[in-house]
Amino acid sequence: MVLATKQYFKINEISKENSLFSRMRVTIETAFYGNNVEIITSPKEAYKLAKNSPGTIVTSWKVYRPELLGLDKDTKVLLFNDGAVTGRYAAGRRIIGDPNIDNKKYEEIVREAVYNSRHKKMYHGISFTGLSKEFMVKNHLLIPEGHENLLYNWLLNFQYLSLEYEKMYNESHIFNEGDIYVFADPDWKHPDYPLGLAIFDPQHNCAAILGMRYFGEFKKGTLTLAWSIANRNGYASCHGGLKRLKNEKTDFVAAFFGLSGSGKSTLTHAKHKNYDVTILHDDAFIISTKDLSSIALEPSYFDKTADYPTSKEDNKYLLTIQNCGATMDENGNIVPIMEDIRNGNGRAIKSKLWSPNRVNKIDSKINAIFWLMKDPTLPPIVKIENPVLSSTMGALLTTKRTSAEKLDDGVDPNALVFEPYANPFRTYPLSEDYQKFKLLFEKGVEGYILNTGYFLDKKIPKELTISLVEKVVEGSLKWYKWFGDFYITRIEGFEPDMNDINYIQSLKESFKRRIEFVKTKEVENSGKDKLPEEVLKILEELISNI
Numbered sequence: 001m002v003l004a005t006k007q008y009f010k011i012n013e014i015s016k017e018n019s020l021f022s023r024m025r026v027t028i029e030t031a032f033y034g035n036n037v038e039i040i041t042s043p044k045e046a047y048k049l050a051k052n053s054p055g056t057i058v059t060s061w062k063v064y065r066p067e068l069l070g071l072d073k074d075t076k077v078l079l080f081n082d083g084a085v086t087g088r089y090a091a092g093r094r095i096i097g098d099p100n101i102d103n104k105k106y107e108e109i110v111r112e113a114v115y116n117s118r119h120k121k122m123y124h125g126i127s128f129t130g131l132s133k134e135f136m137v138k139n140h141l142l143i144p145e146g147h148e149n150l151l152y153n154w155l156l157n158f159q160y161l162s163l164e165y166e167k168m169y170n171e172s173h174i175f176n177e178g179d180i181y182v183f184a185d186p187d188w189k190h191p192d193y194p195l196g197l198a199i200f201d202p203q204h205n206c207a208a209i210l211g212m213r214y215f216g217e218f219k220k221g222t223l224t225l226a227w228s229i230a231n232r233n234g235y236a237s238c239h240g241g242l243k244r245l246k247n248e249k250t251d252f253v254a255a256f257f258g259l260s261g262s263g264k265s266t267l268t269h270a271k272h273k274n275y276d277v278t279i280l281h282d283d284a285f286i287i288s289t290k291d292l293s294s295i296a297l298e299p300s301y302f303d304k305t306a307d308y309p310t311s312k313e314d315n316k317y318l319l320t321i322q323n324c325g326a327t328m329d330e331n332g333n334i335v336p337i338m339e340d341i342r343n344g345n346g347r348a349i350k351s352k353l354w355s356p357n358r359v360n361k362i363d364s365k366i367n368a369i370f371w372l373m374k375d376p377t378l379p380p381i382v383k384i385e386n387p388v389l390s391s392t393m394g395a396l397l398t399t400k401r402t403s404a405e406k407l408d409d410g411v412d413p414n415a416l417v418f419e420p421y422a423n424p425f426r427t428y429p430l431s432e433d434y435q436k437f438k439l440l441f442e443k444g445v446e447g448y449i450l451n452t453g454y455f456l457d458k459k460i461p462k463e464l465t466i467s468l469v470e471k472v473v474e475g476s477l478k479w480y481k482w483f484g485d486f487y488i489t490r491i492e493g494f495e496p497d498m499n500d501i502n503y504i505q506s507l508k509e510s511f512k513r514r515i516e517f518v519k520t521k522e523v524e525n526s527g528k529d530k531l532p533e534e535v536l537k538i539l540e541e542l543i544s545n546i
Contacts, residue, residue, distance in 0.1 A: 125139075198221055258373070369390070391441060435532075
């Protein structure tokens with residue numbers, strides 16, 4: 001049986017010579033065949049389990065058009081809440097094969113975790129990442145009884161095994177890659193890791209998520225492995241949003257890269273009255289470095305509930321809710337309390353029906369990439385006229401932390417930080433992303449920076465940002481050289497004063513911090529994420545040109 005990724009092997013392929021196997025891979029996959037495992041492949045089955053799982057709140061809200069989502073009629077929106085931790089814990093990630101990582105130590109931890117799961121009933125969920133024949137990967141999740149809501153959310157977030165998608169998968173492009181296998185035990189405890197561990201072996205498409213309950217760990221953990229597969233097979237892996245704007249004059253594809261809270265989803269889903277808008281996705285996709293087409297990796301949306309009051313119309317597209325309160329309305333119905341009243345980072349899975357203009361692949365070539373930053377020295381929009389500099393600014397994407405992350409004590413949540421390509425889930429060397437995006441810019445993709453925070457002490461309204469994107473699509477902006485290969489346009493109230501000594505000093509300091517970040521990557525983690533010398537060179541030239 002030949003499938004896109006390998007779940008089955010010929011007898012003569014099952015040996016230590018097969019590069020698809022590793023100690024971690026074999027340990028994790030073996031757990032899926034225990035006599036305590038039950039396979040769950042449909043959202044219908046998972047819903048029944050989640051509905052009856054202890055602590056689940058069955059709200060009075062009905063799922064909109066459930067028959068289009070693999071669910072039964074009268075399926076209700078389920079609410080389930082975690083405890084103290086309601087965000088991703090980046091400090092708990094470990095990558096097998098990284099410098100300074102003791103592979104043997106983490107292999108032993110996972111073997112022990114698997115052994116201790118034998119007295120539990122375990123559920124084996126199966127789904128797909130990638131929604132086009134050109135790129136589809138089969139995912140497997142193993143999770144204990146008692147965590148049915150995580151299983152249900154995972155099957156809703158990724159593509160379940162419908163007849164349509166099984167047929168597509170059987171006809172899809174074949175990769176020399178194994179299926180993705182994720183072993184999970186949210187009840188796991190270890191005195192050295194009180195907030196849990198997420199251990200990845202990306203070369204062998206497997207992971208163990210231990211002691212973590214927040215669904216974002218499962219979503220991004222699965223995507224981490226899918227992005228690694230895409231990177232090895234000629235795609236730029238993207239944590240961002242992508243849309244197509246089309247009218248009689250224009251056919252324009254734009255991508256937006258930024259961390260949670262930067263405006264990525266807002267810009268992706270923004271409506272434009274003069275264009276037919278088609279949305280690929282607002283969080284996870286890949287771009288072909290060969291033909292510049294784009295493919296969505298997931299059907300659903302995992303969005304914050306902070307900006308969606310209980311009365312908002314868009315809530316009709318919700319499937320499940322996490323880390324929000326509940327109360328009763330005047331008719332005695334159980335309804336969610338949104339807007340992050342219970343805790344920060346309330347979340348919900350929204351169905352694909354939220355975007356009526358949604359597609360899974362865009363064949364048209366991507367035209368522009370917008371790096372979304374929060375850097376008070378930058379005006380609302382900057383055009384970059386150099387592939388090296390365009391990719392460099394993506395590698396040095398500046399932002400601020402959000403409530404979507406669980407930070408260790410002592411970490412300043414308000415400090416400016418760098419998150420290369422807005423993707424904290426990369427497992428391969430940073431230089432590989434740098435070269436992939438540089439290639440896109442060399443092939444004619446335009447590069448821009450959008451400051452979605454403050455310019456000095458003045459907030460940049462989202463309406464201004466959206467209008468600037470529209471003007472880029474129209475080609476109606478007049479660009480003026482700023483410094484180096486940066487160009488800006490005149491926007492009243494947001495013009496950099498290049499005669500202001502204090503501003504010039506702040507601008508230089510901002511780029512000096514970028515240089516410092518590049519230099520830390522040369523030594524941090526034994527230089528795994530060292531960037532090419534041309535990055536440092538172009539930054540130094542920029543500062544001399546300010």
